[in-house]
Amino acid sequence: MVPVSLYDDIVITKDETRQPSFRTLKVTCSHPLVPQGRANLVHKAAAFFLSKSRKNLRLHIHIHKRIPVGAGLGGGSSDAAATMVGLNRLLGLKLPSKKLEKLSLSLGADVPFFINARPARARGIGERLTPLGKLPRMWLVILYPGFPVSTAWVYRKLSLKLTKPSANTSINPILGNASALRKLLVNDLEAVTMGRYPEIGLLKSKLTEEGAIGTLMSGTGSSVFGIFNSRQRAEKAFRRLRKIDGLKAFLVRILD
Numbered sequence: 505m506v507p508v509s510l511y512d513d514i515v516i517t518k519d520e521t522r523q524p525s526f527r528t529l530k531v532t533c534s535h536p537l538v539p540q541g542r543a544n545l546v547h548k549a550a551a552f553f554l555s556k557s558r559k560n561l562r563l564h565i566h567i568h569k570r571i572p573v574g575a576g577l578g579g580g581s582s583d584a585a586a587t588m589v590g591l592n593r594l595l596g597l598k599l600p601s602k603k604l605e606k607l608s609l610s611l612g613a614d615v616p617f618f619i620n621a622r623p624a625r626a627r628g629i630g631e632r633l634t635p636l637g638k639l640p641r642m643w644l645v646i647l648y649p650g651f652p653v654s655t656a657w658v659y660r661k662l663s664l665k666l667t668k669p670s671a672n673t674s675i676n677p678i679l680g681n682a683s684a685l686r687k688l689l690v691n692d693l694e695a696v697t698m699g700r701y702p703e704i705g706l707l708k709s710k711l712t713e714e715g716a717i718g719t720l721m722s723g724t725g726s727s728v729f730g731i732f733n734s735r736q737r738a739e740k741a742f743r744r745l746r747k748i749d750g751l752k753a754f755l756v757r758i759l760d
Contacts, residue, residue, distance in 0.1 A: 505614075505630075507621040508644060508756040512579060513568040514546070514586050516594060518561055528562050529554060535569040537652070538580075545584035545611050552607070553591040563591075572752060574652020576723030578618065584611045585618030605633070623760055625675065636675060639760045643738035645716070647707045647745060648727045648752040653697055658724040661696045685731065689720040697725040704728055707751075714741035 531547040532540050571579035588608055592599050605616040613630035623636040678684040698705045707728045708719040715737050716730030732738035746753035
């Protein structure tokens with residue numbers, strides 16, 4: 505799992521005067537498809553910290569979305585993790601990162617990764633994180649086809665057989681080799697999602713045509729990404745692909 509330079513903004517407003525305009529906890533979002541009440545992971549994360557704090561305060565948390573909704577990019581998970589990190593500082597709880605990772609697992613399998621947001625190998629359901637060494641500088645073009653995909657639906661349709669784990673695979677040398685990198689880019693969820701949404705396969709082909717050294721669907725979809733070994737090539741592909749009607753394109757870099 506690797507963080508990239510595409511992110512949401514979260515504004516946390518604290519009110520200790522208990523003005524009538526504040527509820528105990530209010531969560532809003534700039535995107536109409538994101539739930540703004542208890543169903544939001546940010547709300548759940550904030551409610552946990554309020555229960556741990558003895559301060560008599562009210563919070564308003566606003567999410568300004570940049571990460572597409574239902575894109576398989578960890579938008580909700582990263583927002584929940586950022587909320588936990590922010591409130592840990594704001595409320596002076598001083599919980600260590602390892603403790604936050606453990607607590608955040610109850611919110612979702614991907615949330616612990618975003619507490620530190622560093623490249624890591626994830627095992628188990630995502631909670632067993634092993635940091636990776638310094639990764640080579642690479643640029644990605646992410647394409648979002650304009651529609652969300654339900655993670656729950658994908659996993660209901662998924663049928664996997666147990667395989668022998670290759671625990672000793674060295675990831676870093678592979679990332680520096682284009683042909684080896686393509687072998688590493690495997691997503692067992694693609695068969696399910698592309699079976700219903702063939703547009704995703706077409707977007708992968710477009711990225712390859714534009715010079716990507718490897719492509720993959722992100723998570724359960726619907727977004728796909730292409731990896732480029734230079735910023736210039738990525739920018740050229742981005743400029744061409746963002747002109748496609750109904751498509752959102754993002755030019756990002758790997759963060760380490």
